[in-house]
Amino acid sequence: MSNIDRTFSIAPMIDWTDRHDRYFLRLISKHTLLYTEMITTGAIIHGDKERHLGFNTEEHPVAVQLGGSNPSDLALCSKICEDYGYNEINLNIGCPSDRVQSGAFGACLMANPDLVAECIDKMKAACTLPVTIKCRIGIDDQDEYTDLQHFVTTTKGAGCETFIVHARKAWLQGLSPKENRDIPPLNYERVYQLKREFPELEIIINGGIKTLDECTLHLDHVDGVMMGREAYQNPFILANVDNLFFNPTNQISAGAYPSQITRHEIVENMIIYIDKLLANGGQLKWASRHILGIFQGMPGARAWRRHLSQHAYKKDATTDVIREALKYIDLPPS
DSSP states (O other), rough: OOOOOOOOEEEEOOSSSSSSHHHHHHOOOOOOOOEEEEEEHHHHHHSOOOHHOOOOOOGGEEEEEEEEEOOHHHHHHHHHHHHTTEEEEEEEOOOOOHHHHHHTTTGGGGOOOOHHHHHHHHHHHHSOOEEEEEEEEEEEEEEEEHHHHHHHHHHTTTTOEEEEEEEEOOOOSSSSSSHTTSOOOOOOHHHHHHHHHHSSEEEEESOOOOOHHHHHTTTTTEEEEEEEEEEESGGGGGGGHHHHHHOOTOOOOOSOOSSOOOOOHHHHHHHHHHHHHHHTTOOOHHHGGGGGTHHHHHTTHHHHHHHHHHHHHHHHHHHOOOOOHHTTTTTTOO
């Protein structure tokens, strides 16, 4: 088992968890494990490696999620990612999109555990990093616990010790990726059962988790919790994560522990980061879109989001747009 603390992590989300978002989230939580978007092996082997894999050193601990099904390609990319300095290699066995299926990877690989096992074996042989799997509880009509049990048994035999399980099945035909995030019912008990049967494995639960209190309840049954869209849309929820989940002496409930950083401090730190980004040829919109939710639920939050959305995409926009948007927040710095 690796020494990475996966008690709380942020899910890999395509078009969302890029390097600018991860830098932003790291300002709020120092210990949450962050994941890249899914990056295909083809993009790494044939594309701009720095564009796909480059990240800020402040992002550690950070894991890279790979999409692919060719064992040799995955092995090559695992070594490349290790050389880039990532802390973990995660294999996507959960994405149900048509594009992913046409490439014979993602969730459809749950139907071929022997191939996944071969991929894991080659990836582990190519690098010294922990190699983990993110999967669903099932796909299509292969959605009984015995199907999941067989998948885990086969792939753990190749050396995978950590499974991040989205507690929904995926319908590969008939539902869009968005619908697959909401329509198949959640079955947390299926993931709990997996941990009971395989206590030697590290089991992380994912899917539909919206509060830190829910996370605490899940941790009575599994080793870690992965939060997705809620953390993106309401990022200040991470302000309590370090004290709650990474402080062994803390016994205070999720709703009671005071945050150690203010929203305004986070925004000011992002302004410094974005000024450097602009100086190096970047654009305001690359990073400003990730901070829209920082004042979620606070007075003036809607006007803040509207101002950023309307002005950050203009040519030559600067961080003055963010400073102007801050004027709409009707509260003292907190």
